Amino acid sequence: MLKALRARLPHEDLVYLGDTARLPYGTKSAETVTAYATQATRYLMRHDIKMAVIACNTAASVALEPLAAALAPLPVVGVVGPGAEAGVKASKSGRIGVLATEATVRGGAYVRAIHALDPAAVVTQAPCGLFVTLAEEGWVKGDVAEAAARRYLAPLFKGRNAPDTLVLGCTHFPVLARVIGKVAGKNVKLVDSAATTARFVERELAAKGMAAKRRGKGKTRFMATDSPERFARVGGIFFGEEIRAKDVELVDIRPD
């Protein structure tokens, strides 16, 4: 997500906060995720942000409405709508699979967002909790990842509702795209919300007259609620470039 935002909005300054003291969100209840995400976004508001992008699919799935209400008039953008849009655009058969965390699947936000765009779509979901840990371990290929992908995908491809498109509905899953694609087969398209969200953010900023006026390369500031070292190590897997622990600020986001 950060990579897509930086590519599409090179002039904007970004503040990236990882709530590493309480991750993962995907195994927690909607109430707890909403409380954590609200704290995190309120903390970001102290840094004079003009828009919040909820890049965690779980938080965007279960907490977007309460977050937007609590933080108004700050524009709050989630990744579920853009992810659903990418899925609907990519699918020819209208059969779309969603791979996500336990909490995202339970909340059903992807199913609703896809049906809002294509009421006839047939949506199947699979909670893929182990993918989160596999991504964090950096085990993005090899026999463990493949066996896990086979186990998670098998139920989706049984029977007549086999999807032609899989939405990677968790920020962690794109790094496993190769192994998921190998198991799903080459006729199945994989999409995620990064590119569509970045485009959506660009349009929203322009529509609100909020786009950066100045030229030049925007800065990215990294903050984490625990262990900058681990954030740098694991974050590097996702961002596709090295992050140095000394460039990650350790922050306490609990309200005063």
Place this chain on the structure above:
Amino acid sequence: MLKALRARLPHEDLVYLGDTARLPYGTKSAETVTAYATQATRYLMRHDIKMAVIACNTAASVALEPLAAALAPLPVVGVVGPGAEAGVKASKSGRIGVLATEATVRGGAYVRAIHALDPAAVVTQAPCGLFVTLAEEGWVKGDVAEAAARRYLAPLFKGRNAPDTLVLGCTHFPVLARVIGKVAGKNVKLVDSAATTARFVERELAAKGMAAKRRGKGKTRFMATDSPERFARVGGIFFGEEIRAKDVELVDIRPD
């Protein structure tokens, strides 16, 4: 652990708290784990406990001393000493492997505890983060668990320090004992800290004159900081008996 405590101390009442709003601890820093474990234990003190057993290996590894200091004179028992004792007793070669979380391995408490009992022991450690998620998914056998075990154990058994005993140094790992044993081979003993900790607790209670006077079956009370439903589902895997969500109290352990 709970099972072992109930078996050895049938007359005692137990209060079991799972900090499900912030788990897992094993990927977090020593500072954060210490803060969380202190909050959790302080919360338990409101329930008039006479002793605290830190059944999470990560918390016991990195937070036992600060916890004992903060909560004195409450007796605080960890699982690392008893786990190390079980490993040293079981090993004939003096080569002991420790499978644990990232935070436990980094903290080195098992290495120190084993050396305190047997200074000549050769201790090797493997951080096995995926085992935690596999246990929570209930994937305790099958190809994914086996492939993960092969990958984690391979480095331990390379070369001359191959252990004859593996200490399962995380509360989650005993449910994976069968698959770990299959990969390690039948000449390798697997031990965990449950039985030795229960025996240690029994001795300590007796020594302090604190053992329950009355006869009859002690009660167990379950509390969780998030989602009683998930606690009941996942907890059932570990306890080996059904837990009903309605018997789990949702509690807020943050200090007033």
